[in-house]
Amino acid sequence: MAALHLISRSPADSRALEQCLARAGEGDAVLLIEDGVYAAAEGSGSGEILRAATGRVMVYVLMPDLEARGLDIGSPCLRAAGANNSPPSPAPALHPVDYRGFVNLTASHRPVVSWF
Amino acid sequence: MGKKFLFILRRSPQQGARVRETLDMLLTVAAFDQPVMLLFLDDGVYQIKRGQSPESVGLPAVAPTFEALALYDVEAVLVERESLAERGLTESDLVIPAEAIARAEIAALVADQDVVVTG
Numbered sequence: 001m002a003a004l005h006l007i008s009r010s011p012a013d014s015r016a017l018e019q020c021l022a023r024a025g026e027g028d029a030v031l032l033i034e035d036g037v038y039a040a041a042e043g044s045g046s047g048e049i050l051r052a053a054t055g056r057v058m059v060y061v062l063m064p065d066l067e068a069r070g071l072d073i074g075s076p077c078l079r080a081a082g083a084n085n086s087p088p089s090p091a092p093a094l095h096p097v098d099y100r101g102f103v104n105l106t107a108s109h110r111p112v113v114s115w116f
Numbered sequence: 117m118g119k120k121f122l123f124i125l126r127r128s129p130q131q132g133a134r135v136r137e138t139l140d141m142l143l144t145v146a147a148f149d150q151p152v153m154l155l156f157l158d159d160g161v162y163q164i165k166r167g168q169s170p171e172s173v174g175l176p177a178v179a180p181t182f183e184a185l186a187l188y189d190v191e192a193v194l195v196e197r198e199s200l201a202e203r204g205l206t207e208s209d210l211v212i213p214a215e216a217i218a219r220a221e222i223a224a225l226v227a228d229q230d231v232v233v234t235g
Contacts, residue, residue, distance in 0.1 A: 019158055023157075023223060112232070115234065
């Protein structure tokens with residue numbers, strides 16, 4: 001079973017996301033929660049890190065935490081990043097989940113690893 | 117048949133009660149005969165660096181805590197080789213013996229666990 005990695009700190013005050021992705025296994029899931037969702041914001045500097053991980057790991061964003069911070073799924077980092085810039089239907093870089101989706105991820109992955 | 121536990125320390129010493137609490141959890145799990153491993157990652161490797169003297173600035177000693185690990189049945193004490201190298205450290209700079217493993221081996225180690233606790 002693949003692991004689920006939880007990132008709860010902003011990239012501005014913690015390198016948790018980057019440090020997690022350096023160790024995450026192929027097929028693992030990464031979920032941005034709490035201040036971790038700031039990695040999805042324009043100008044966070046995490047766009048490249050997230051794009052590089054696309055395809056190797058699945059990256060999810062907890063939407064209630066994103067919306068609570070006034071961010072939305074339309075932020076440039078959240079837009080689809082196509083392999084080799086080839087449309088038409090590139091895999092999205094980040095996948096939105098609600099609380100139900102969060103619970104499903106914890107049920108379908110093991111172990112759960114918190115990075116902060 | 118117990119669950120397999122991995123405790124990961126990746127913060128520098130003197131982060132308040134965090135490390136103490138993580139170690140308490142580790143020792144409790146070990147006392148219940150569950151298979152336990154401990155991994156030092158990132159700044160966590162500074163926890164077991166030789167030659168610290170936090171007492172001189174009024175902070176609690178950290179390293180002696182880890183020497184007590186030998187009394188408990190901790191299956192393996194691991195340290196990531198890259199985390200040491202990035203900080204100019206080698207295994208000989210550590211107060212306790214730790215087995216160095218490569219960054220590329222971490223994913224498989226994590227995948228093999230039932231429970232991972234980070235502190």
